[in-house]
Amino acid sequence: METMMVAWMLDSLLGLGLLWLAWRCLACPNLFKAIVLFVAFGLLMALAWVRLEAPDVALAEAAIGAGLTGALLMVALAQLQSIETNGDAAGATEKEERGIRPLQWLLLIVLPLIATGLGYIILSFPPDAPGLSTAVATHLEASGVSNPVTAVLLNFRGYDTLLELIVLLLALLGVWSLGGTVPQQAATPAPLVLETLTRLLVPVLILTAAYLLWVGAHAPGGAFQAGSVLAAAGVLLLLIGRHPRAALMALPLRLILVLGPATFLVIAVVTMLIEDALLKLPPEHAGKLILLLETTAMLSIGATLAALFLGGRRHTDKEHS
Amino acid sequence: MSIAHLYALVSVGLISLGLYALIVHAHLLRKILAINVMGSGIFLLLVALAQRTGTALPDPVPHAMVITGIVVAVSATALALTLMLKLSAQTGCAELPDKEDE
Known part of the structure; x- marks a missing residue:
């Protein structure tokens, strides 16, 4: 009973903390x-996801x-x-607020109504709804992996992941075709600590990414988590000024960018x-195919x-070469 | 009321906060932050409701959808930030024009 109390207090504090941070x-x-x-x-x-067993x-x-x-936001x-x-114009500073306008009053009335409606709907949901969890559990044997989330991502709903990889590629194409952002080369060397x-x-x-990828078959982890850890390594390297050479930025980078979606498409066809x-x-081959x-x-x-973090700065690299 | 409902109600708060800030603030970076907060609220709603399986294990399908969603959200944010920078480089201002000012 006491652990229940502690759990409730923790969850309430976490919920309030989330709302407070979002508001601030x-x-x-x-x-x-x-x-x-x-x-x-x-x-x-991330803590809330752990509390929700995700x-x-x-x-x-x-x-x-x-x-x-x-x-990305900081850059x-x-x-x-x-x-x-x-x-001469102000881009990074906000104009002063000019008091509450009529539209804002309307919003202050309508939004609580929407929130109350949503809250009412949520509380009226039945407490037990197995959803697709039983279906996943029965077919988990045939999926080739034993982590149900990986099984859903790469086997049962593989087309979600395929489309998602294409969305990622499209976003990068968008950033590139907009010419990216204003290039600014850091002239000073990176601080020694960094x-x-x-x-x-x-x-x-890199080791963590490989571990996350491998362990994703039977425990929390997988391609997304491993990929973002790799991206973090790339961002760190870019921050200390280790830009890839222009030769690497052309064909090799593009090959890596399309490797994932292309493999997915080939297996799909x-x-x-x-x-x-x-x-x-x-x-019989699902385990190996999922690993690939x-x-x-x-x-x-x-x-x-x-590359999204690097943005349009690739153009300057071309000029340097 | 269970822990799933508690987090679902928090998510309603996040969605409302995000929607309010999205409409009220004129600065585009603030709007991008607001969309991200709203997105987090929606992810929280999906995962919180996935808890109600009645067994110890939650429903893995919404979890997978949320992981996909997080990656899509970050790529959309990167594109939005580039659009914002392009706009402010051309107009010198990262805010939407206010109709009342004109």
Whole structure:
């Protein structure tokens, strides 16, 4: 009974903390503070995933939601500020709020109504709803892996993952075709602490990614988590100024970017020809096929996320060569 | 009321906060943050409701969907940030114009 009480207190505190951080993140006037609060919010979200028995989601959130999104936002803010100092207009500072406008009053009335309605719907849901968990449990044997989340991601609903890899690629194509962002080369060398830490961390991160990929077959982990850890290693290397050479930025990078989606597409077409269903992996080979799909997906996800962080700065690399 | 319901109610709060900030704030970086908070709220709702299986193990299908969603959210954020920077490089301002000002 006492552990129940402690659990309830922990969950209530976590919930309140999430709401408070989200409110401060969206309301505090300083954008830099807002981004830091958002990263803290992401870390608390990871804790919430653990409390909800979703360790796979927690790993993805900690690496992507808190880490990579935060890094992307910080770079964007720094570039906004450099635009602001170059031009005369204010890009990185918000205009002063001009009191509450009529639309805002309407919103303040309508939003609580929507929230109450949503809350009422949630509380009226039946307490027991097995969903698809029984279906997954019965077919888990045939999936080739024993972690149900990996089985869903790469076997039962493999087309989700295929489309998701294509969405990632499309986002990168969008960033590239917009010419990316204003290039700004760091002229000063990276601080010694960052440089040393990166040199120590990158091999560990690569090892962690490989471990997460392998362990994903039977425990929390998998291609997404491993890919984002790889991307984090790439971001660290970019931060200390280790830009890849222009020769590597052209064809080799593009090959890695399409490796994951291409492998997925090939397996999708082959399974459609042999098994008469898209991505229906034959049970006797499913384990090996999932490992192949996950390895290529991990490389592509890592490369795409790191390239998204690099953004349009690839153009400057071309000019340097 | 169970822990799943508690987190589901928190997610409703997050969605409302995000929606409010998305509409009220003019600065685009703030709007991107607001969309991310809203997205986190929706992910939390999906995973919280996946808890109600009645057994010790939660439903893995929403978990898989949320992992996919997190990766899609970060790529959409990267694209949105690039669009914002492009806009502010051209107009010198990262805010949407206010109709009342014109």
